[in-house]
Amino acid sequence: MKVLHVITGLDAGGAEIQLAMLLERTRHEASVVSLYNAGPIAERIRAAGTPVHDLGMRSNTQVSALYDLWRLIRAGRYDVVHAHLYRSQIYARPAARLAGTPLVLTTEHSIGETHIERRPMTRRVRALYLASERFSDATIAVSDVVRERLVAWGVPDRKIVTIPNGIDVSSLAFDPAARARVRASFGIPADAFVIGTLGRLDPNKRVDLIVEAAAPLLGPGVKVFVVGRGEDHDRLVARTAALGASDHVIFAGFQADTAAMLAALDVYVAASVQETFGLSVLEALASGLPVCYTTCPALDGVSTGRARQVVGDPVALRAELQRLRDAPAPRAVPVEVFDRYGMGAVAGRTDQLYAELLAARARAGSRRAGRALQGAGGAATDLPSPTPLSPTPAPRAEAS
Template sequence: MKMCFLIPSVASGGIEIYLLRFLRFLKDASEITVIVRNSDKGELYHEYLETGVHLKFLPLGYVNPLKIWRHYHYYKQQKFDVICDFNANFAGIPMFLGSILNIPKRISFYRQGTNHFQPGLIRNWVNRLMKWLVYRNATNILSNSQAALEFFFHDRSINDHRFEVLYNGFNFQDFEIVESKSEIRRELNIPVDSFVIGHIGRYDKAKNHEAILKVFQEIIREGLNCTLVLCGRDTEKLIPALKELGLEDKAIILGYRNDVPFVLKGLDCFLFPSITEGQPNALIEAMISGIPIVSSNIPSIKECVPKQVEKFLSTPSDTESHVRAILNIVNNVEDFKIPVEHLRMFESEVNFGLFKRILYGK
């Protein structure tokens, strides 16, 4: 069965990491093509190649006739049986092309909590058109959270069985790190005796790094001996802000790393005040690692944490509540423990197994 996935890039984003994990779960990806909708080689380029997929850089844009024609010609030439696009409403064009080419299975997989563009008259019109094309032409419309599905298709019919929520999948064995917390801190040049607050995520407005720095500044003022660890693509861009706040000596910028479970084990607390998420990979990884979390209370996050932890969530900009929660962790970490049974909802065998059955019709 010839299968095609479309992703925005091969940089270290949530979509790209999800698909990479799924390809590794499949083990044999020789009949799979991954189309990258831009022309840049990101951090995950070589890891994608190692899975055995055919990697094709084929920019699409939004309403570019020449690029649309190139996609049409490529799909027709390859004779795909399945096409799956992870670009939210902007899967509309591939879904439409797949329909007129009679590709049997056309899947649009929504993996973001809101639209990722600044609203405007033309952009809003194009967005509505793309969403309509998805709705009219997709055989399956998936999402990684109920919250995301409600945002994009709140008016869907309950009898429309194309809609389905598939949670992110994680191999729990990846989080069995043999090194001790002290050994990890020494390797990463983190003070061994410090209370370490960490965040993992690319430098992006949605990740709310501004709030992270404000919270950390207030924690320092409380007199706590602590260190801030920031891990993710382009996080070095935060260095000027750290210097301006006088926090550069208390913060460690790791940049992009492909050993997130290793980094997580070196933390005492995971701070995650995101403004928007589809389903938060990094937050779930922290929970699997057993790290106490302090997070925003947006719907997609509330959906993936246990009820007993919800009371510690607060609005993304509520610095005071985040500070109070971190101080509570210092004094009583047991209140923030995540039950192991709750985490089973994110096991790769279950969630990737469901996705595989949808793709292959088994």
């Protein structure tokens, strides 16, 4: 089966990394189109043997990109076009349908309560999303929260399948040598207590809340380590200076080796206003870290003593950080979490979904042909009716 994945960009981010891991495990022949900004994740995908094409879009409203994408899809004669992230959905779904692609679907990674991929949910944004959704056969929601938000937005529930994001648990295992190397490279004392967070620097992540909560605790033996880049960087640096914490807060920028960065930490904090899944929290847990988080749909209904939910308040977060500093928790990976989120099982479920949807479309086409034959006076044809998609099983963790 030939599958084309279309994604808005391939800079470092949760959806982009999920796509890279999916491609490393799919059993199908895959290719990727990035609408623009084929960044570091594109290099990872290419290095693993999957071709990546950069469409080179220069603006959100570059209508000529629709033609370029249609021509590329038509030439490739793909069985499946799978779109990721808002802008690629708007362009790829109609382009794929116009090119005659048998199966068109999308994964919805980032629909929040008020924003979709950091853009406000205006009437225009919603109208474009729902108009392009009509060209799609199905949408994968990465969590039940995402599914509920999609239905509330107007996507038919019957067209949504929940398949969670996945984690390669073994690749995130704690490495003492990496811990020492990262700390030495950033001037962090080997015996310091390090509070960390990883991800795109944007206001939703509330890195400033983490710094404010930690500021009274900081000193030579307590540091905050911020890994990531984004539009909120300069504001965060200024806010850190205003809190008098600049000497003890390290902004590390983008770092490709997530496992090594997590190894350098003693506690992980995720202080987002809203999340659709909470991938970074799972990555931290896979590294054996204790976690403080404000919201993480991936942990809804999962009981684990390794992660504690806190309100988005600096005083409450500070109390939890102080408790962990005074009584550091040993590293341990919670099996109860990763029974659900092994990446191999997630990729297998996605591949299975392609096959189910294509089979359902073939059966529907046969029924239409049978009805046409009857209407023309031919013999009645007893054709099987399509079976519904099988329910999504809970993925099992990969063997380490």
